Amino acid sequence: MPDVRLVNVTKKFGKIVAVDNVSLHIYDKEYFSLLGPSGCGKTTLLRLIAGLIQPDEGEIYIGDRLVNDVPPEDRDIGFVFQTFALFPHMTAWNNVTYGPRVKGFDVRKAETIGHEVLEMVRLHERLDAFPNELSGGMMQRIAVARALAAGAKLLLLDEPLGQLDAKVRNELRYEIRRMTKDLELTAIHVTHDQSEAMAISDRIAVMKKGKILQVGTPQELYINPQSIFVAHFIGESNFLEGYVSNISGKTTIIELRGGIKVQAVNNKGVKGGEKVLLAIRPEIFTVEKGKKEDKNAILGRIERVTFEGTNVRYEIRLKNQDLIVIVKPSLTGEWFNMGEEVTVSFPTEKAHVFKYPDVGLKEEIAVE
Amino acid sequence: MPKKLREKLDRLSSKPMVKYGVYLTSVVLFFALILLPPILGIIIKWSAMGKVLGDGELVARILNAMKNSFVIALLVSVLDVAAGIPMAWFITRGRSKWINFLDTLADVPFIVPTAVLGYSLLLFWHKPDGISAFFGGSIVSPGWLLVALLHFTFSYPIVVRVIVGALLDYKIEYEQASRTLGAPPLTTARTVTLGIIKPSLIAAFILAFARSISETGATMMVAGIFENGPVFIQNMKNAVSAQPPQVSQAVYEGSTTLASIILVIVSCLIFAVARILGSRLGVPIKKAWPTLERKLSYSSATLLRNITTLLIFFIIVLIPSLFVALPAFEALSTDALSKALAGVEPWTEYWQSLVLSYSLGAVVTLLNVLIGLPMAIIVARKRLGNLSSTLNMLVDIPIIVPSVALGVSLRFFWKETLAFIPDIWLLIFAHLAITYPYLVRSMSAAIERIGIELEEASRTLGAKPLGVFRTIIFPLTKYSMFSGAIMVFTRSVSETGATLAVTQLKTAPVVLVGWVKGKVVATSLEIGLGCGFLILISFIILLALRLVVRGKGRY
Ligand SMILES: Nc1ncnc2c1ncn2[C@@H]1O[C@H](COP(=O)(O)OP(=O)(O)O)[C@@H](O)[C@H]1O
Ligand SMILES: [Mg+2]
Numbered sequence: 001m002p003d004v005r006l007v008n009v010t011k012k013f014g015k016i017v018a019v020d021n022v023s024l025h026i027y028d029k030e031y032f033s034l035l036g037p038s039g040c041g042k043t044t045l046l047r048l049i050a051g052l053i054q055p056d057e058g059e060i061y062i063g064d065r066l067v068n069d070v071p072p073e074d075r076d077i078g079f080v081f082q083t084f085a086l087f088p089h090m091t092a093w094n095n096v097t098y099g100p101r102v103k104g105f106d107v108r109k110a111e112t113i114g115h116e117v118l119e120m121v122r123l124h125e126r127l128d129a130f131p132n133e134l135s136g137g138m139m140q141r142i143a144v145a146r147a148l149a150a151g152a153k154l155l156l157l158d159e160p161l162g163q164l165d166a167k168v169r170n171e172l173r174y175e176i177r178r179m180t181k182d183l184e185l186t187a188i189h190v191t192h193d194q195s196e197a198m199a200i201s202d203r204i205a206v207m208k209k210g211k212i213l214q215v216g217t218p219q220e221l222y223i224n225p226q227s228i229f230v231a232h233f234i235g236e237s238n239f240l241e242g243y244v245s246n247i248s249g250k251t252t253i254i255e256l257r258g259g260i261k262v263q264a265v266n267n268k269g270v271k272g273g274e275k276v277l278l279a280i281r282p283e284i285f286t287v288e289k290g291k292k293e294d295k296n297a298i299l300g301r302i303e304r305v306t307f308e309g310t311n312v313r314y315e316i317r318l319k320n321q322d323l324i325v326i327v328k329p330s331l332t333g334e335w336f337n338m339g340e341e342v343t344v345s346f347p348t349e350k351a352h353v354f355k356y357p358d359v360g361l362k363e364e365i366a367v368e
Numbered sequence: 369m370p371k372k373l374r375e376k377l378d379r380l381s382s383k384p385m386v387k388y389g390v391y392l393t394s395v396v397l398f399f400a401l402i403l404l405p406p407i408l409g410i411i412i413k414w415s416a417m418g419k420v421l422g423d424g425e426l427v428a429r430i431l432n433a434m435k436n437s438f439v440i441a442l443l444v445s446v447l448d449v450a451a452g453i454p455m456a457w458f459i460t461r462g463r464s465k466w467i468n469f470l471d472t473l474a475d476v477p478f479i480v481p482t483a484v485l486g487y488s489l490l491l492f493w494h495k496p497d498g499i500s501a502f503f504g505g506s507i508v509s510p511g512w513l514l515v516a517l518l519h520f521t522f523s524y525p526i527v528v529r530v531i532v533g534a535l536l537d538y539k540i541e542y543e544q545a546s547r548t549l550g551a552p553p554l555t556t557a558r559t560v561t562l563g564i565i566k567p568s569l570i571a572a573f574i575l576a577f578a579r580s581i582s583e584t585g586a587t588m589m590v591a592g593i594f595e596n597g598p599v600f601i602q603n604m605k606n607a608v609s610a611q612p613p614q615v616s617q618a619v620y621e622g623s624t625t626l627a628s629i630i631l632v633i634v635s636c637l638i639f640a641v642a643r644i645l646g647s648r649l650g651v652p653i654k655k656a657w658p659t660l661e662r663k664l665s666y667s668s669a670t671l672l673r674n675i676t677t678l679l680i681f682f683i684i685v686l687i688p689s690l691f692v693a694l695p696a697f698e699a700l701s702t703d704a705l706s707k708a709l710a711g712v713e714p715w716t717e718y719w720q721s722l723v724l725s726y727s728l729g730a731v732v733t734l735l736n737v738l739i740g741l742p743m744a745i746i747v748a749r750k751r752l753g754n755l756s757s758t759l760n761m762l763v764d765i766p767i768i769v770p771s772v773a774l775g776v777s778l779r780f781f782w783k784e785t786l787a788f789i790p791d792i793w794l795l796i797f798a799h800l801a802i803t804y805p806y807l808v809r810s811m812s813a814a815i816e817r818i819g820i821e822l823e824e825a826s827r828t829l830g831a832k833p834l835g836v837f838r839t840i841i842f843p844l845t846k847y848s849m850f851s852g853a854i855m856v857f858t859r860s861v862s863e864t865g866a867t868l869a870v871t872q873l874k875t876a877p878v879v880l881v882g883w884v885k886g887k888v889v890a891t892s893l894e895i896g897l898g899c900g901f902l903i904l905i906s907f908i909i910l911l912a913l914r915l916v917v918r919g920k921g922r923y
Pocket of ligand 1 (some may be wrong): 037040041
């Protein structure tokens with residue numbers, strides 16, 4: 001029953017706090033992703049779970065067992081390294097059967113397991129090749145097969161697709177998920193690629209500077225981000241500066257720059273008179289030609305049009321000089337031209353109001 | 369260098385004629401000065417072997433000496449690698465602040481000239497004031513065991529250095545991968561780490577083996593009546609130059625040639641086997657002993673291993689190496705010191721020899737850098753196509769020829785071809801040949817570690833080949849070049865066997881061997897003092913060089 005629980009876990013490297021007081025519960029048989037910009041402590045967190053490094057504070061449980069003092073070889077895990085770490089002096093086959101052999105299984109059993117996992121990663125050719133003779137995609141399959149062969153119920157993957165080119169990456173990510181589901185494994189997948197995390201995860205933890213900002217399903221994170229960083233990092237958001245002019249019931253009235261008043265309902269605890277940021281996804285705007293009167297309608301002019309295939313992307317200068325981005329499907333609906341005057345509007349219930357960050361917007365959403 | 373001249377040289381270096389001219393010159397010099405003379409020297413005397421082959425007793429004696437050489441070399445190099453692995457592990461993985469200090473200490477036996485090292489071990493293990501004092505008698509008398517101890521000691525620093533380098537370059541992730549797959553630390557070390565650094569283990573083995581096969585001066589001191597290859601050659605040489613000669617010139621030439629040929633050919637075979645077996649024969653990963661290895665992996669077993677490692681280092685390597693310095697301290701309170709400084713007999717000869725040794729070391733180092741550097745580039749960057757790989761193998765040959773045999777055949781060769789050649793040149797050639805592989809090896813390894821992209825980037829930015837060397841390769845390999853030069857220098861200063869064989873000129877180790885062997889009357893205080901000076905001066909020179917290099921700033 002490998003669920004994983006972290007309780008107030010902290011890990012420092014000298015002055016750097018790589019993992020900062022993290023508590024997290026990853027459920028049994030779940031496909032869980034740790035998502036965040038590079039350097040935010042994802043790998044460190046994964047290594048703590050694997051026992052490759054020890055926490056300075058806090059407890060780590062795998063199943064019901066407190067594993068703080070358990071060495072990695074006794075934690076019953078599989079680990080796929082970012083650089084694969086295939087043993088360069090062993091053939092693909094010997095890499096895959098390494099786990100069963102060092103655990104003392106007899107040769108017959110080790111070989112049976114080897115064939116099973118290779119079946120699973122759909123790799124049968126070139127088993128006598130050494131790692132440096134294999135392509136990136138093959139090395140990745142061998143690395144996954146090797147981790148599975150150890151028979152663990154908890155699979156840890158550190159950017160397992162990071163070294164592959166885009167096409168192979170997109171194929172393999174679904175395969176890994178399928179395998180873990182077939183084998184009923186718990187998987188923890190580290191990535192900095194939000195689209196990857198969104199595509200394959202049951203739940204995602206978004207990390208920043210050693211802290212976990214939000215945990216939730218991909219939909220929850222996208223529809224209801226709890227912080228400016230998450231709203232920015234997952235998908236895309238327009239941020240408009242303003243002040244709370246009035247709160248009535250669930251509705252917050254915000255005065256944007258240039259005296260424009262708009263309404264939103266998702267108020268993250270801001271108070272009257274406070275400086276705020278209004279976060280609006282690019283695809284929820286409605287765009288109409290010319291000047292229109294409507295709720296949450298703002299007049300603007302198209303400054304740039306970019307055709308992206310599936311979508312068209314408009315950069316629009318609002319009449320208060322704020323710049324926003326709007327994305328519309330290219331084959332359904334109307335097109336607009338550069339320089340055209342338009343009215344944009346957005347639904348009250350899909351915009352989010354955040355307190356303006358003390359460090360400024362730029363710093364708040366910086367990924368470094 | 370003036371700017372004008374530098375620019376001119378840079379421009380010249382981009383002309384293919386000039387570039388290949390430099391490379392070809394270094395290849396020609398390698399063949400003409402380093403590789404061919406010792407080999408031809410042996411071949412010239414080929415016919416002399418006929419006289420010896422008929423003499424059953426002499427052949428038996430030679431074969432016995434050969435057997436002794438190989439048994440000792442094999443034993444010692446295996447033990448050295450076995451003892452060097454945990455020490456290198458301790459140095460690279462330990463967390464204590466003492467590790468750096470220990471790391472430096474491990475180099476000490478390398479600074480002590482081998483002949484002095486031999487004497488030091490003799491004092492420690494055999495003479496009444498050494499460790500024997502605690503046991504009321506000599507623990508180890510001169511003979512095979514003392515020879516083995518000696519060879520173990522002088523190869524230890526090289527072996528540790530090579531393995532430390534390998535462990536530092538090695539990616540720790542392989543080890544972590546193995547642990548997550550369920551292997552305890554010991555299994556991981558055996559199946560993964562040692563498997564991956566195997567080429568370095570083999571290299572360390574070969575270096576230790578070659579050194580053991582070829583070392584002469586120090587071995588002479590502790591051999592007693594025990595005879596291995598180099599000692600046999602030296603004994604024959606003594607016999608032929610005795611008054612009156614105890615063997616004929618022909619017997620001397622024949623038996624020396626035979627012994628050298630056997631040593632070289634069998635060594636080459638052993639190295640080939642080591643390389644082939646090493647790469648074929650995987651580590652025994654097929655088998656694992658989970659319970660046993662698990663037990664041996666954790667705290668008490670690890671502690672025991674570390675303690676044993678340190679005990680071996682201090683008791684067998686470090687203390688015996690420095691033991692010779694003790695009488696030197698004692699000598700400070702007697703008039704031995706003032707006599708030595710005043711240059712009374714036997715000190716006149718000693719001081720002259722010291723000057724000769726250090727100037728020789730300097731000249732040899734300089735020449736080696738000049739002719740070895742282009743070769744290192746050829747080998748590292750494969751500048752001459754297929755020829756490069758062949759050269760790469762040939763470069764190692766001089767270190768496997770026993771130094772005394774190398775001296776003898778060099779003398780044969782040069783005296784046959786250029787009878788009037790001055791002895792000092794013979795000496796320089798001999799030392800050049802012996803030390804050349806060390807410089808080329810360390811330099812080419814360092815150059816290989818610099819990615820070729822850096823060089824290419826520099827070229828695309830407009831640097832000429834010589835400019836690339838000056839601005840990229842040199843700054844980045846400065847420390848390797850420095851350590852290569854140090855190896856060359858210390859090796860030259862401590863070299864005894866070839867020196868004795870090639871000339872009558874007396875370098876410091878030759879003089880000290882004479883004192884110890886009783887050819888010149890000297891007290892133990894004087895011997896201790898003589899050794900002490902040599903160690904101290906070598907140490908100061910190396911320290912000064914290190915400071916100068918470091919003073920130029922780090923990168
Ligand atoms: N072994 C280490 N020693 C020192 N600092 C480290 C070490 N490992 C990671 N760090 C630091 O900890 C922070 C988090 O690193 P990491 O967990 O690798 O981030 P991520 O995987 O999210 O890119 C970084 O600032 C990194 O420099
Ligand atoms: Mg990482």
